[in-house]
Amino acid sequence: MNTQTTTSGSGTSAASDAFDQLKETVGDVTVTDPKMCARNVDVFYGDNQAIYDVSLDIGNNEVIAMIGPSGCGKSTFLRCLNRMNDSIPSCRVSGDMSLDGEDLYSTSLDPVLLRARVGMVFQKPNPFAKSIYDNVAYGPRIHGLASNRAELDDIVISSLQKAGLHEEVHDRLDAPGTSLSGGQQQRLCIARTIAVSPEVILMDEPCSALDPIATARIEELIDELRQNYAIAIVTHSMQQAARVSQRTAYFHLGKLVEVGSTNNIFTNPQHELTENYITGRFG
Amino acid sequence: MTSTNLVLLLLGLGLATFFYGRQKAYVVSKSHGGMRNMHSLPSQHGVMVGLWCVLPALLLVLFWKLAEPSVISSLLNSSIPASISEAGEKSVGLYKNDIANIIESGTASSDPEKQAVAERWVALSSISSWVLVAITLALAAIGAAIALRKISADTRARVMVERVVHWFLIICSSIAILTTVGIVCSVLFEAVRFFQQVSFVEFVTGTKWSPQTAIRVDQIGSSGSFGAIPLFTGTLLISAIAMVVAVPIGLLAAIYLAEYASDRMRAYAKPLLEILAGIPTVVYGFFAALTVAPAIREWGELIGLSPSSESALAAGVVMGIMIIPFVSSLSDDVITAVPQAMRDGSYALGATHSETIKKVVLPAALPGVVGGILLAASRAIGETMIVVMAAGLAANLTANPLEAVTTVTVQIVTLLTGDQEFDSAKTLAAFALGLMLFITTLILNVIALYVVRRYREQYD
Known part of the structure; x- marks a missing residue:
């Protein structure tokens, strides 16, 4: 395969050798209390293989960060976890993925119901062209989670509170969601995700479009949400991964190179590629 | 030289x-x-x-x-x-x-x-x-x-050249604006001459339309009555029928094309649908008069009604078919323009495809859809040829779609194709009708702009 890594300095040939020799993920991919499990997952876009034999557990009440250079497959892997890749016709997934032991890709599983259990927050805030209230109430409404207006109000308000947005918008819930600032929009999208009470929240670079202050608020929020949800976050910022996650997975060109506790990955990486990336030699 | x-x-x-x-x-x-x-x-x-x-x-x-x-x-x-x-x-x-x-x-x-x-x-x-x-x-x-x-x-040759180009562009755009103003003025002045002969109140409140005026002073029996209400109700009736046909079909076709059709299907279906807009209206006219109107008459008789052979229904239905592409093509464009991120957001909450379309995509596309519908409505109100051929000339004041009605545009045609002297009330009535029609479509367009602006949401 062709290595597109933009390596620099001394590590060039050594790094690509290390990648070619990479057979198995370094570190323990399992956890004691798994929420989602992926085993030997391959993903193809048409003829291009985007992910090679990735196995990874996502534990309850933990934040797992997925880092790696651009095009390494971390977002693709994330999108497989709630079958968002279904909408891409050329995308093919093989291997086992499960949520509480249930096979995600079995024919008996309805991806629509899966996505209600595994929510997702996207890179760019994408509020609907609706009011703030309706944005949050959207999920509960389509899933029939509230039987009357009062219950719906409760869900909306508690979701906004959990997302740390209620204070700022409580007096203008009828304003369009798009009228909020970027950081507020992203927290609105998180509130929207929380409102359907998912079990897992997937976040695909949720802060890459935000300024540092908004980012700090979202990171605080992620840490609070960990009490109730399993969270997987893809990020380009290693500082962010270090701040919010308990475990970190390093992806490289479609392979999962190394998994471990965030502390270990950042202070004592085992694999050469991980070390190169963490120390900024490439990526 | x-x-x-x-x-x-x-x-x-x-x-x-x-x-x-x-x-x-x-x-x-x-x-x-x-x-x-x-x-x-x-x-x-x-x-x-x-x-x-x-x-x-x-x-x-x-x-x-x-x-x-x-x-x-x-x-x-x-x-x-x-x-x-x-x-x-x-x-x-x-x-x-x-x-x-x-x-x-x-x-x-x-x-x-x-x-x-x-x-x-x-x-x-x-x-x-x-x-x-x-x-x-x-x-x-x-x-x-x-x-x-x-x-x-x-x-500074560049600055000079750019200044000349700038003025040239201004002149070009004023030509378009001035032409519009000129058309409005010419209609307006003739209409004012009409209202000097026939009172404005009679024109907008009268319910009898019979524009025959005496050619010679000693002629009897045709003093003319210019009540425009039957014409406007006729226009509204036919346009309403057209919209009832065109809006659901056009909108649903657009949803299919934008959301469900495969790329291949879309590549063929969309141009085919747009061919409808390219058929000359006179062809639609004889399709309405020779095929649809007799069919409606037969079916009406089967269920015990007696439709007239030139009915508002026939003209309205065919007109509706004609404006389907206006609704569908514009709606398709705006639906396709709704960003994928918004759909993804909906799917990620566990919404189905149809829930996403109904609750996220269509509301986001609404301003454009409304714009397309109102454009189609303006087109229906101004349409002439189909109604001339299929709806008849009798100025009946009726809401029954099976009866013959006439429209403003049809009357303008018949008023101006006679060999009446040009300053008679009969001929000038055409300009008054034209002015009213212009004002009606202008109001529709203003409403359309207002709706579009009021409900426009920024996607990103």
Whole structure:
């Protein structure tokens, strides 16, 4: 395969050798209390293989960060976890993925119901062209989670509170969601995700479009949400991964190179590629 | 030399001076140490020279041609015989017409006096045109010379050229606006003449439309009554039927094309659907009159109704089919333009495809969809040919779609295709109707703009 890594300095040939020799993920991919499990997952876009034999557990009440250079497959892997890749016709997934032991890709599983259990927050805030209230109430409404207006109000308000947005918008819930600032929009999208009470929240670079202050608020929020949800976050910022996650997975060109506790990955990486990336030699 | 040739010559000169100016700018740039030290590019200097050469000369030609007839005619006044100029302006005008006829026909007149005047006229015109050529070419040469002397490192040729282009663009856009204003004014003035003969209140509140007026004073029985209400209800009835047909079909077709159809299907289906908009309305007209109207009549009789053979329903249904592409094509565009991120957000919450379309995509696309629908409505209200052929001429005040009705546009056609004198109330009524129709569609467009602006949400 062709290595597109933009390596620099001394590590060039050594790094690509290390990648070619990479057979198995370094570190323990399992956890004691798994929420989602992926085993030997391959993903193809048409003829291009985007992910090679990735196995990874996502534990309850933990934040797992997925880092790696651009095009390494971390977002693709994330999108497989709630079958968002279904909408891409050329995308093919093989291997086992499960949520509480249930096979995600079995024919008996309805991806629509899966996505209600595994929510997702996207890179760019994408509020609907609706009011703030309706944005949050959207999920509960389509899933029939509230039987009357009062219950719906409760869900909306508690979701906004959990997302740390209620204070700022409580007096203008009828304003369009798009009228909020970027950081507020992203927290609105998180509130929207929380409102359907998912079990897992997937976040695909949720802060890459935000300024540092908004980012700090979202990171605080992620840490609070960990009490109730399993969270997987893809990020380009290693500082962010270090701040919010308990475990970190390093992806490289479609392979999962190394998994471990965030502390270990950042202070004592085992694999050469991980070390190169963490120390900024490439990526 | 005719003025067309003169203009072509000027344009040729402009092109030549452009190349020469550009060349000169290259040379000048060399002596200034390269292009980097020139304010403007050589081609911009070239355009500047060309414009200096052509524009003043072209303006001169324009004004000369505008002024020439009146100048020559006033010069001729001295040669008109005193007997005629004393007889007043009308006979002078007649006399000049005679002269013009002589020149036009090219045959010698029997009246030697007139012949002399005609010859003088021809001589003056020819002098005028040669003087024009001379002055124009001189002006072009002077302009080019001035501009060529201007070429230097500091000359802001780009700024000058851009200013000229700027004004040219302003002129082009004002032509479109002024034409609209002109059309409105011409309709407005004729309508005012109509309302001097028929009261405005009678026109907008009268329920009887029978525009026959007496041609001769002694004619009886056709005094005319101009109540426009039956026409407007007819128009509204047919347009409403058309919208009832076009909006659901068009919108659902758009949703299918934008959301469900495969790329292949879409590539074929969309152009095919748009062909509907390319069929001439007269073809729709006889489709309505010869196929749909008789079918409706038969079906109506089967279930015990007695539809008239020219029914509002037939015209409305066919008109609806005609405007389907307006609704579907525009809606398809706006639905496709709703960002994928918004759909993804909905899917990620566990929404199904249809929930996403109903609750996220369509609300986001609503302004565009409404715009498309109102555009289609304007089109339906203004449509003529189908209703002329299928809906009939009887101005019935009815809401029954199985009866014959007539519309504003049909009446305008029938009013203006008769051989009535032009200042009769009957003919002028067409302009009043046209004005009302214009106002109606204008209001619709304003509402459309308001709706679109009111509900426009920013996607990103």
